[in-house]
Amino acid sequence: MKKLVLLSFVIITFFGCGDEIRFNTPAMQANREGETWRATYFAADIDFGGFLVEGGMGLEVLQLVTPTDGTGTFSLGENSSAYAVFRDFDGTVYSTRNNPDPSVSIYPVEGTISVQEIDNNADPKLISGEFNFTAFSEDGLRSVNFIDGVFNRVSLIGGLEVIND
Template structure:
């Protein structure tokens, strides 16, 4: 009986170890205001000479916009032309292109998008990291993303940057 149990256990281990292990790939995720935020859908586009990476869950969206379509580090905030945007479920847009109201913060928006890899697959994919502080157009509300990752996001096109109202 002990041998039968051992054989059954070993057989279960062998047959349950297959190539169907699920990894979170592709993925767009990060800590939004300290809580894990993980996109359920994602895509990327090359437009106007730069990248646009988008991830979303329900009605929320994150967009990362660079001015060139190369690997590299893209600063956000201040005079930097790169942008990170977040649209919440009520349609309110937060952007690194907006400055905070002086009553809220004396510090400007900051952040960074790092494009680490662009694959040569079909379709091409891109991977990297990001973090940012973004404000509403009136500068009174903020959202923070830290430890953000976009991994193997397909460059399929058809995306548009949402307006910063």
């Protein structure tokens, strides 16, 4: 009887669930304000000589913009040509181009976007990297923080439009 149970377990383990295993690649996700934020759709574009990486979940949209279309780490902040924009479910737009109100923070906006890999052999091309930032609303009174962010094998398909911040 033990042999039959063991044999059944082995058969189910190897053959029963084979089609149900899925890997989370490609992906775009981060830790937003202490909670996992995982995009349900994502794409990338080359605009204005740099990358635009976009991911969204429901009404929320996150965009990462770099000044060049190559690998590298780009600092985010007041005088940077790289920036991040997040539009919340209620339409509030947060940007690393906005400075915090002095009553909220005396520290300037900071963060990075790091494009680590471009797969030119794929069709369409794929890009991967990491990001982290704190962005502020236009009035500087509200903020959103993304840490440990990754975009992995996101397709360069084009047709994206930058969120006005």
